[in-house]
Amino acid sequence: MRDRPRPLAAERTRRELMRGARAPAAAAALALAASGAPALLAPAAALGKSGGALIRPVSDATVLASVLRVESVLVFAYERTLTSAVLSSAARAALASFLDQERAHVRRLSLDLGALGGTVPEPLATMTAFESELRHLRVKRRPAALRTEREYLRFLIALETVIARHYRFAIELLTSVERVGTAAEIMANEAQHETVLRELLNPGRIRRAVPSAFVAGV
Amino acid sequence: MASDDLLSDSASRRAFLRTAGAGLAGGSGVLLAACGGSSKPARPTVASAYQAQVRDADISVLNGVLDLEHTAIAAYTAGIPLLTGHARVAATWFLGQELQHAAKLEATITGAGGKANPAQASYDLGNPSNADQVLELLHRTETSLLSAYLDALPRLIPGWLRAVAAGILANESQHLSVLQAAQGRNPVPGAFVTAHA
Numbered sequence: 001m002r003d004r005p006r007p008l009a010a011e012r013t014r015r016e017l018m019r020g021a022r023a024p025a026a027a028a029a030l031a032l033a034a035s036g037a038p039a040l041l042a043p044a045a046a047l048g049k050s051g052g053a054l055i056r057p058v059s060d061a062t063v064l065a066s067v068l069r070v071e072s073v074l075v076f077a078y079e080r081t082l083t084s085a086v087l088s089s090a091a092r093a094a095l096a097s098f099l100d101q102e103r104a105h106v107r108r109l110s111l112d113l114g115a116l117g118g119t120v121p122e123p124l125a126t127m128t129a130f131e132s133e134l135r136h137l138r139v140k141r142r143p144a145a146l147r148t149e150r151e152y153l154r155f156l157i158a159l160e161t162v163i164a165r166h167y168r169f170a171i172e173l174l175t176s177v178e179r180v181g182t183a184a185e186i187m188a189n190e191a192q193h194e195t196v197l198r199e200l201l202n203p204g205r206i207r208r209a210v211p212s213a214f215v216a217g218v
Numbered sequence: 219m220a221s222d223d224l225l226s227d228s229a230s231r232r233a234f235l236r237t238a239g240a241g242l243a244g245g246s247g248v249l250l251a252a253c254g255g256s257s258k259p260a261r262p263t264v265a266s267a268y269q270a271q272v273r274d275a276d277i278s279v280l281n282g283v284l285d286l287e288h289t290a291i292a293a294y295t296a297g298i299p300l301l302t303g304h305a306r307v308a309a310t311w312f313l314g315q316e317l318q319h320a321a322k323l324e325a326t327i328t329g330a331g332g333k334a335n336p337a338q339a340s341y342d343l344g345n346p347s348n349a350d351q352v353l354e355l356l357h358r359t360e361t362s363l364l365s366a367y368l369d370a371l372p373r374l375i376p377g378w379l380r381a382v383a384a385g386i387l388a389n390e391s392q393h394l395s396v397l398q399a400a401q402g403r404n405p406v407p408g409a410f411v412t413a414h415a
Contacts, residue, residue, distance in 0.1 A: 094406075101409035108410075164388065171384045172377035180372040184384055188364070188411035191388035192395040196405055199396075206308040210396065213315035214322070215388035 060179055061118035063170045067183070068109045069121050070163045073133045074102045076124040077159050080143060081152045091149055091200050095156070098193050105186050112179060137162050153201045160194040161216075168216040191215045271376040277332035279370045280323055283383070286359075286366045287320040288337040293359045296343055297352035305349060305400050309356065312393045319386045326382065353401050360394040365413035 078099035082092065110120045124130050130143065139158055146152050167187035174180045195209050202208035294313035301309050324334040346352045367387035374380045391411045399405040 097406065101406070104409035168381050168384055171371065172381040177372040180380060181368065182410070184368055184371045184387055185410040185412060187384055188388050188391035189406065189409055191392050192406045192411065195392040195395050199399075204304055206304070206311050206396065210308075210311065210315070210389070210392045213318035213389050214382075214385040215392070216385055 058173055059116075060174050060176055061113060061116040063173050064109055064113040064116065064179070065118055065121065067163070067166050067170050068106065068113060069133065070137065070166050071102060071106045071109060072121060072124050073130065073137065074159055074163055075099065075106060076130045077143070077156060078102060080127075080130070081146075081156060084146075084149075084152060086147070086149050087152070088149060091153070094196055094200065098196075101189060101193070105189075108182060108186075112182065150201060153197050157194055157197045157201070160190055160197065164190050164194065164216040187215075272326075272330035272332075272379065273375060274332070276374050276376065276379055277327055277330060279373050280327050280379070280383075281332070281335045283363070283366045283370050283386075284320060284323045284327070284335050286363050287316055287323060288335075289341055290316045290359045290363055291320060291337070292341040293343055293355055297346060297355055300346065300352045301349050305353065308396055308400070309352075312356075312396075315389060315393070319389070322382065322386070326379070350401075353397060357394070357397050357401065360390055360397060361413075363390045364394060364411065368411075368413050 078095055081087070082095055082099065087095065106123075113120055124133065127143070134143070137159075139155075139162065141151075141155050141158065143155065146155055164187060167183050167190065170183045171180055171187065174183060194215075198209040198211075199205075291313065294309055294316060298306060298309050298313065327334040343355060344351075346355050364387065367383055367390065371380055371383050371387065374383060394411075395405040398407070
């Protein structure tokens, strides 16, 4: 774990600001929910009205549970892709490494969520559950339809794009300095995955590999 | 973008907000803010509310990373002539993205009523004389930027500012990944991109 000073005063101030300016926090909560994070649909839908302002910023545990669910989707996707016989050796090596890294994210987030008293989601175990999560995430491509390495790569790029957005919203919503830092470190790693996948898909085409100066559409 | 073709994110947001909006009278500006699909600028209606949250300390933090963005722009500008082939194309592309980061930070700072630090007249970048040395300089520069963003992010109080910084941080990590590959290193060495990446 990174040894970073913990500015408690700053954290208190952040919480005070979130209490005092709930509308932006609630907007971010809505955006996270609307981006297809199933775990946050209920809290976001429960947002109410108080003096004209939206209320109830989501808890850190809720945010972590949401990104953890998407991480589980990534793990299942990489596991399933690696069972395919169509991958080149270069792609297989990269994807195996990325799977290890996604599992590391899951372990870390599970620890953090457990420490907050949250319930760690079960890993996805079936294709039915996987496809259900994909529908929640609004990923159009169906895994059963994937045939070629390029199709698998495009599918994984789509998932990496989705998870980057989830981390962006998570970073916006989290209140703990440590958890913001962890989410930033993971989001940066997911962005690197996306770049390598795009390079595998478009060798030598840097504009395709790193298409935007602002990851996750900020 | 290929991956965007696979997603219906904007449509799902609109659908969700239509459903949620019924019980959210009075929050329409915020709802619009959450509706930042690709066809509309982000948060068009609540900009002043967001700006109001930015403190002097946030502006100071942003100016800290802006200083390093200026350094990166200088490093890429100075190093590109010594590069060839794919490395040169990549570095030129990354320079354009660094310029966008600096412009975004400057706009954010001035939009919040602060004063953006200007670029210095010159930077001590050492004396790289070949492509390998330029790649090492750019690697060091990107690592410093990553470190600065990782340090800055948790210190920014408004969530939307953290989101802006996170989007830039993630892009810098992509630059680093490409540079590491160009140097024959593992492009994605760890599950957590740290200050020692």
